[in-house]
Amino acid sequence: MNPEQLLQDTHIDKSSYIPLYIQVRDILKDLINSGKLQPGDQIPSENELSAQYNISRMTVRQASQELMREDLIVIRRGEGTFVNSASHTQMLLKLEGFSSEMAKLGYRNHSRVLDIQMIEAFDSFELAYSGLEKEPGDALVRIRRVRYVEETPFAIETSFLPFTIGQGLMDPRMADDASIYNYIEKELHIRLSRADHVIQPGLAELETANLLEIPKGSPVLKLHGTTFSMKNKPVEYLEGIYRGDKYELKVVITK
Amino acid sequence: MNPEQLLQDTHIDKSSYIPLYIQVRDILKDLINSGKLQPGDQIPSENELSAQYNISRMTVRQASQELMREDLIVIRRGEGTFVNSASHTQMLLKLEGFSSEMAKLGYRNHSRVLDIQMIEAFDSFELAYSGLEKEPGDALVRIRRVRYVEETPFAIETSFLPFTIGQGLMDPRMADDASIYNYIEKELHIRLSRADHVIQPGLAELETANLLEIPKGSPVLKLHGTTFSMKNKPVEYLEGIYRGDKYELKVVITK
DNA sequence: TTGATCTGCATGTATAGACATGTTAACCTA
DNA sequence: TAGGTTAACATGTCTATACATGCAGATCAA
The missing domain is CATH 3.40.1410.10 (Chorismate lyase-like)
Incomplete structure (x- = not known):
């Protein structure tokens, strides 16, 4: 599915009291949870998203950084951003040695x-x-x-x-x-x-x-x-x- | 301890290949781990840090956001940023219902x-x-x-x-x-x-x-x-x- | 004295752009 | 054809600035 189809029914509300990066984050989250984006699928690039919603790339990054921390996506520099295939992992434990x-x-x-x-x-x-x-x-x-x-x-x-x-x-x-x-x-x-x-x-x-x-x-x-x-x-x-x-x-x- | 004393022996290297926000993050981390900053202590504000190191506030924020995620600090809007008293929490587990x-x-x-x-x-x-x-x-x-x-x-x-x-x-x-x-x-x-x-x-x-x-x-x-x-x-x-x-x-x- | 308002300072959100660097694939050349 | 170069595109870092919003203490008024 190309980006236009994928994002066609999504939109953000710039006048909303909800921060833009939260809106973008939730749009992507919905796409993943609904299955429109499958594990391994590439997510529209930061530039595509910022153009699509007419917001700055830094704002898009704030959204994707959050999703990365939640392990919903993996970001690979130079390559792109992808839906995490291990998204069924229920728990995440951080620890040091x-x-x-x-x-x-x-x-x-x-x-x-x-x-x-x-x-x-x-x-x-x-x-x-x-x-x-x-x-x-x-x-x-x-x-x-x-x-x-x-x-x-x-x-x-x-x-x-x-x-x-x-x-x-x-x-x-x-x-x-x-x-x-x-x-x-x-x-x-x-x-x-x-x-x-x-x-x-x-x-x-x-x-x-x-x-x-x-x-x-x-x-x-x-x-x-x-x-x-x-x-x-x-x-x-x-x-x-x-x-x-x-x-x-x-x-x-x-x- | 006022910010000048606290940060006097710290410095960042703008020509280093290490990202500035990583350098700032590690300076703060060292201050906490060494005990110079005690649990509950307030950390120099984002503006103070950006002035001190002559870097932009957004870069400072990148550092403090990471420390917040690691649970080393708590950030309270309008108040300031403080060393987390529960910093002994070793592990972090995310789950859904x-x-x-x-x-x-x-x-x-x-x-x-x-x-x-x-x-x-x-x-x-x-x-x-x-x-x-x-x-x-x-x-x-x-x-x-x-x-x-x-x-x-x-x-x-x-x-x-x-x-x-x-x-x-x-x-x-x-x-x-x-x-x-x-x-x-x-x-x-x-x-x-x-x-x-x-x-x-x-x-x-x-x-x-x-x-x-x-x-x-x-x-x-x-x-x-x-x-x-x-x-x-x-x-x-x-x-x-x-x-x-x-x-x-x-x-x-x-x- | 009490309560409301103001003010300064803190963090939160957002922008538009610049340059750096990693990855891939196309292209060119020996 | 094999190998190296390049170009396009992806994310990574960083800036300087603007305005929004939350909090606490000072100030002012009843």
């Missing part, structure tokens, strides 16, 4: 490496769901760590990395407190963009319980998901088990 | 009301943490519901509402499928803005397990928190228990 967050709050935290191994993809059942998209037999590096705040263990994290990324972490330089994300960003110069994770409740099994120093069967949060680079390549599949009594998910829900 | 979300995915869902009662504040231990800020003895309306997807129960939700808001829900019109949020927004014309929630894992107790049709001791997600109106008044305190096998938290983490 856990270490820096805890450090900011004044807690000392560190990790203890349980083991670092080279394994074959599909050794682990969950890899089938990992998004790492490895062929069977491809090499992966698996790192298992226990994470502590002060002297209390609060999580077990198992990272699966493609061999090209993980090999540098297999040598003895991989000290207990090395940050995998730091290594990927600072040493390999791969910039990370996002992670898709799923969080579920679970019960601590025996080995888990021992490592976390809690009774077997205690409630835990289980997390698994994939971290992606800026180029949208999966760089890590993570499984984490977090103590329910020491770890809670703080959440601010906004409309 | 569950019903509309499930409906969008094609699932039929409904609720069954267990009971609706008028109670006194602090009848429930958790109310002390609820943010409803009621005096002891103030009247509250408590609504307990079991929520179903198709014919399977997936959650028990207990809502505590201030009497002025909840009283309209106590009459028989409160059908099983009435949406509390719909009622508040459509009938009372109170617009909702955000909710602060905490999510933790737990184990299903006997009554819970029976209602959710799962074995006693099964893993569940426990949620509690407060929903706020646009005017920042708490309108609901919610406790929810979600089946771990039917409910998972889908999460997209972004930088």
